[in-house]
Each structure stands twice: as structure tokens, then as C-alpha cells.
Amino acid sequence: METSTAIHSHDPHGPHGHGGHEEHHAPGFWRTYVFSTDHKMIGIQYGITGLCFLFFGFCLMMVMRWQLAYPGQALPFIGKLLANVVRNDGMNAGGVPGVMTADFYNSLGAMHGTIMVFLGIVPVAFAAFGNYVVPLQIGAPDMTFPKINMASFHSFWVGGLIMLVSFFCPTGPAKSGWTSYSPLADLADQSTNVIFNGQTLWILGMVFLITSSLLGAVNFVTTIIQLRAPGMTWMRMPFFCWVQLITAFILLLAFPPLEAASFMQLMDRVFGTSFFLPHGVTLNSHLVNVAGGGSPLLWQHLFWFLAHPEVYVLILPGLGIIAEVLTNNTRRPMWGYKAAVFAALGIGFLSFIVWAHHMYLTGMGAAVSTFFQTTTILISVPSVIILTCLLLSLWGGSIRFTVPMLFATAFLPEFGIGGLTGIPLAFNSTDLYLHDTYYIIAHFHYIVAPGTIFAIFAGVYYWYPKASGRMMNEFWGKVHFWGTMVCMNIVFFPMFLQGMAGMHRRGFDGGATYDLNKPVIHWNTTISHAAWTMGAFQLIFIFNFFWSMKFGKKVGNNPWNSTTLEWSAPSPPPHGNFLEPVAIYRGPYEYSVPGHPVDFIPQCDPQGPRTDAGAHGH
């Protein structure tokens, strides 16, 4: 039952009715949908583009899984199509249409990782949700720099386009892993064209993506610092905004060294420099004609300096979304809001000094290994604190299992599995065995897939009514959830077993070459079938997403009876978001306040008790 949140109710004159202080005619198609500077439109642009890339990256994986389940066999139907489309005979091994080459398998792996991380998760979890929701949640009319926001989106899709174009190079796309290690990445895809080859285009694409993230990060931080509405103190800010702030800082400071390294790798490839090539490198038994004197380890340090904080970029926005959905669907405040905020800050800081745990096998000595093992184990503490706060936030709640809540609840144990399986990896002794095995793949996928991607789904189902004024279909949402949930675990849990047996993560043949894989190789077919089934369930989501835009149940401002500020604006909010200036009177999760007639009090409602903290303190 909605209380009077009609302070900023929908103006019958539409988006132009804001006080009439300026006359402007409606902007045309291009200014509205392509070159918009409105954070909501940019958020939607990021969201749809990012979701498309997520699906494309997923499809790449589904093709890979065929090779793993049935190595050397032709992929039916689609295989023949791909044989004609894929360059460099990637799907035409030995002249047999539909059979994958090892090179193409490596390309699929490299591009799956790159696309999912940089073109999927970051644009959706950080940029899309952040752009759409953060200004609304803090009571701002827009981001501080709308034009830079637009530039950030355009830089993003250009980077993505370059990545896609790389599929059509004669050499095929990049195939040196998403980690692009030198010397292989320096020397791969030797081509008469120094620019138009997969590996070089990968670097160019990354430069655009990094630029996009940097521009976005500047916007997020400035907006959150400067544009919080009166009364929105730091400790009254929704947890989602806190994590977006920290994520923006991480992107801002961690990406540039990779940008520097990317320029260096680009120069190695295009100008024949040797930033990452030592003396005496040979390619196909010939000495490579370069000066040498470079260091492959230098690439690894600069890469992982970004890539480790990057994984926190991937999870933090997800944790924020879960916090929002959990509090809303348990009808009680977040447990330990302050602890979670400080833990998130701790994660943000520590994430910069743990990176070499990805490099335990590069010959680092005992002293430096000890340092990184220590910091890595330390960073598990704030992560556990946040998860514990979220878990405890269920206690005593009036839980309603809406579709977002299903995803949010599932997130908790799945993220728990992902996080806890990281503990053996923090120690170089156990990592010695597990490094580069399927255990690693299972570990990080548990965090990103039934972790962040579940959070993304939760966020989409949750904020869809705000952005469109309609609800997604609940029944099909639940079908989507259960199908995805079950399949997700069938896909990734066996990978722990495969990894512990020692199965290498990059085996093109599914591990058939090595006897040690024999006991676990049978899982490949199970995993593949589960992955393809999971793909089918995503079609339900895609259909629901577009169908509901036209036929979903219409709703008002606050269909979820939520307390945070975005639900006090119209659905969808007009340009400028709030028709009148907003003021904040209490914390973000004032649900079930004792004595209050309704089980929630919006942050901006002048009636009702005023509080300082976000949580009552349980």
C-alpha cells in the first residue's frame, strides 16, 4: 500500500512541464536515443548494449563447450554456417566444415573472457545501473558532466565494435587469452597488416574501453560527492551508491597502468619495440628481429595491477544491487550498514596491493610471495563481512519472494562458494597445484556468474518498472530464475572436481591428452549440456524483457514499496528527475519502523521519524 509519495507525482504535461522556465521543442530521434546526455538514457544505452554483449559472449562459450564435450567433431547445423563465416578456417579444421581449430578455440576463450568482463559486466553492473540509479538515489537532476557521460558511452561501443570487427580479420580475433601475456601476445597474429589483425585490434579496443571507464569514473565520483541532495549525508546514502563510488575509484586508479602497458604492447606489435620481449626470443625457430631487453613479467605486473582490482569492480556493484533488493524484500533495514560500508572501503583499498597472487608461478621469491599472500588473505575479511551483513539482513525479515528476491537470495550462497573457494588460491603452496586448472575457472565463475550476473538479473527485474513504468512478467521471471539457477550449478560445480584432478584450463581437447584427467573428463558432456540448457532459459528472459515493454503490467512510482529516493520519482522519471528540489530526512532502509502505520518510510518523506543512521542497529 503506497503512502503519499505523490510529492513528485507524474506531471500530466509530461517531461516538458517542469515549471516552464525554458521553452524547448522536443529533441529529435538522434538527440534522444543516440546522442543523449541524460543519465537515464545513457544508462539504458549501456544496459542494452551490455546485455547484448553478455549474450554474445555467452554464445561464444556455448560453441567452446561443443569442442570440450565432443572434441574434433563437427558442430551440427550452426557449425556449417560458422565454417563459412569464421576467418582463417577457424571452424573448418582440416577442410571439414564445423570442426574447430585449436587457434579458434583459443580465440573463443580469449574473446569470451574479454567480452564478458569489459563489454558485459562492467558496462551493465557499473555503468548501466550506476548511471540510471545513482543520480536518482542521491536526489540529483543528472550526473555532473552529462556530455562526458555521453562521450563515455560512445567510447564504449566503439571499443566493442573494434572487438567485434577483430572477428573478421584474416588472422581471426585475439587468441592470447584475456590476459594477453607477452611474448605470445607480442608475436601472435603475424600479418602483413600491422593494424588489421586480431591481436592488435584487441589492444585498440581495450584503449577505447579503458577511456570509456575513466570518463565514467570521473563522473560517478564527482556526482556522488557534489550532487547529494540536502540531508543526504554520507551515512544516509544507499549502500548501492557507496559501492558505485568505490568501484569508480578503483577503475580510475587501476586502469591507467594497463593503458600504459597496452600502449607498450601496441608498440611492440606495430613498431617492433621490445618492451616485453627479452633477448633471444624465437618464433617458429627463427630469432625475432628485435632489440630485446624487455621483460614479459613487466606486462604481467602492469596487467594484474588492473585486473585484480577489476574483479572487485565486477563484484561490488553486484553486492550493492543485492543490498537494495534484500532490504526491500525483507521489509527490514540492512544489518550492519556501517560495517558493510567500511568493509567495502577496505576492499577498495586492499584490492590494489594483492595483484601478484596471480603470479605465484612466475618465480617470485619467498619474501614477496609472503607479502602478497598476507594481503590476499586480509582482503577476504571485508568480503566476508559484507556477505555476513547481507545474510544477517534476512534475519527477522518478512521475506517476499519476488523475482528479484529469488536472484538475490540465490546470490548469497553462490557468492559464498565462490569466495570461499578462493582461500586455497591465496596461498602459493596450494595455488601451485591449482593454478591454471579448472578449479580457477569454477572459482571465479561462481563469483561472476551466479554472483554478479544474478545480481544483474535481480537489478533488471527490480528497476525495470522504474525505467519503463511496467513490470516484467513474474511467472516467466521465476521460470528464468529456476532454470538458470539449476543449470548454473551443474555447469560450474563439476569444474571444481576437474580442477582438483589437475585438468588444465586451456585444454582445446577437453583434457583428453592427459591421463590424469581420465576420472573427471566425463563431466565435460554434462557441463556442456547444462550450459546449452542455460542458454535456452536466457531466451525466456530476453523475450520477457522486450514483451513487457509493451504488455507488462503498468505500475506507478513505487510498485515495490521501497524507501530509496528513486522510487519517489515518476516511472519513468522525466528529464531532470525531480520536479521540485528534494530533501532527505532519514536513512535509506527505514522499513518496519516500530510504531509507524506503514512498513516503510521513504527517505524524502518529511512526515515520520528522522534518523541519522541507515540502520536501526539490531
Added chain:
Amino acid sequence: MEIPYTVSARPDTGLYNAKIGIWLFLASEVMLFGGLFSAYVFLRIGAQPGYWPHGLLNVPVGTFNTAVLIASSVTVVLAWASLKMRQFAQYKIWMGITILCGLLFLIVKLTYEWPAKFHHFGVFIKKEALAKYEPYLGNNYLEAKMLPHRVEITGDIEDEAALKDDTAKTYVFKAIDAVNAEPTNPESDRPTFLPRPLVEKKVVIDKADVDYASMFYPRHSAYFSAYFLITGLHGLHVLGGLIVFTYFWLPVGANLYKRNPEHLANRIEVAGLFWHFVDLVWIFVFPLFYLL
């Protein structure tokens, strides 16, 4: 509703939006150039003896460029001060000088410094063959003086095609640098402030004795790779700054000044902060590459 604090400061932070924005951006730039300078250090420490050259850059020209950039830093802050004092004509003068200084910096770099390097040539001699080229390297003399050995002969190549031509058995210098022409002259012990003229002398090097040969392109050595990357990226930043300054120097600036002079002053302050950072980077680039 307009976006607040675009010109006036937010009370609790005391800052307007663009100032926070630019400092955040500069923080990321510190990480970018920090990564590059770190790479420089590791490459230099890891270089084989003799493979990290010294004295190959023109110090007087580099000093001149440094002075030009410093001057432009002064003039841009004076331009901002003029706007704060509402002296628009003065602003145009100071900003104009800033732009000219920046252009001069780029012109010197792109029309003189870099091309001069591209036309120069060097060969790194294999360890086994060093003795054969002693007349040009002077390692016995250097050994006695406890100075680092030389492994490179540099100068003007007679025919650049020899680099790509696999049938050519030699590299032929038509002139060599003074250091190689007089390797035992004490003048050659350390780089000199004024560049010494090339000595016209035909020197033939057998390709079999050469470890690596290259024009002074980025591929020549880790040193030149780092030099061209860092000065190139720095140059791009100079260009970016100049574009922004020019934009505000044109009538666009005058229009904004008429509408809201404080807003223009803020924008020039923010652009100026970027420019100062660019100057700051150069303050480190200059000694690291030209002098040390």
C-alpha cells in the same frame, strides 16, 4: 532543474564540480605516467651493459623546450588570473602566448628532434666481435678508466636499404659520431652539453658481427622505445591541451565571458591545471631521458 555547483562551490566541499573532475582525471594521469615511468626504471635496470645509450639526445634543444613549456605554465596561470580580475583583453594575450609556446614545443619536437633521430643509425656489436671494432669502441681505454664499455657504433648510414636487404653483407657508415671516431679522447668519456659534429668517415661493419642494427626508431633499443612512447604520449597531451585552449581563445570564450565570466575563469583554471600537469610530467621526462 539545472545541475548545481557548476560555477559556485558546494558549501561542504568548498569546490565546484569541474575542479573535482579535473583532479580526479589528473589522478588517473598520475597512474598512467607512473606506470610508464615505472616501466622506464625496470627496463633501464634490466638493460644489458652498453645497451642503454647516453648522450644521444640534443640537450640544448631539450633545455629550450623545457623553458618554453615552463613559460607557458606561467602564462596560462596569468591568463586565469586576468579572467578572475575581469581583464578580458589581458586574458587573450596571455592565453595566446600560452598557445604559441605549446605549438613551438610541438614544432621543435616533431620537425627537428624526432626526425633528427629517425635519420640516425646504430649497430650493436656482438660480444665476440667487440675486439675487432676496438678502434671505434675504445674499450681498453675505458677499462683502464673504470668506465662502462661501449658496444654500439652510431652515425649516418650510407644506404638504409642494407637493413632490409638480406643479400647485403655489410652496413656502411658514411659518417660516424665523434664518440666512435675518437673513442679514447677524454671528451668522449661523458656526454657533452653541445652535440659534437659527426666525423665523415667510411666505416664498414660486417653483418655477421652485428647483434642488432636499427635506425633510431622506437625499435632501436628499450631506451628509444621508452623515449618515443613517453614523449609521444606527452606530446598528445600537449596537443589536447592546445585544442582546449584554442577553443576558449576563440569567440566561444568571449561569449561565455559575457554570459558568466566566473564560469569561463573556472574552465580556464581547470584547463590550466591539466596544462600544469603536462608541464610537471615533462619536468621529469627531461632529466630522465636527456641528462641521465
Added chain:
Amino acid sequence: MENEHTHAPDHDTAHHVNKHVKGYLMVGGLLLFCTALTVFLSYVNFGTQKANIVVAMAVATFKAGCVAAIFMHLKSEKWTIYRFLLITAIFATGLFLLTAFAMSDPISLNF
């Protein structure tokens, strides 16, 4: 821009800025002098290569400090900005020092 005033806030008035103009010129001159000094000192032998590097970096750091403190107004900036720069300095230093640490401590047979 209804609520934006077009004149400068109190502590940044024209009069206040005017006082600084002379300072900018003097610092500019100082920087040019330091540039000449750096060049001159680079031809002075301080014993080891390390010492030469330390001297050159000391002068460069001083020059950079002048540009940052006076031209970039960092001397009298707000704490928000100081916080950004502090975190940045920590991470930039961390990047360099930890990488140097890793590169200088290779694995060996003797622990």
C-alpha cells in the same frame, strides 16, 4: 543559471588574485633557473651514477613541487583534493615498489 552568481566567492576576489601575480612570475623565473641548474649539475660528477640520479631527481622534484603548490594552487586546496592525491600517491608508489620488490626477489633453491 538562476542560483549561480557570476562574481567570484570572497576568498578568490580580483584583489586577492592580483597579489599572487607577482608570485607566479617569480616562481616562473625560479623554475627557469632550476632548469639551467639541472643541466649544469648533470655534467658534474657526484661520484656514483646513483648519486647523479638522486641529485637530478631532487631538483626535478623541487621544480614539480613549485608547479604543483603554486601554479596548481595545491598549497591552499581543499581536503577533498588532498585525499584524492594521497590515495593516488599511495597506489602509484605501491605499483612501483611492489613490482620492484617482486623483480628483486626471485625464487631460489635456498629459502
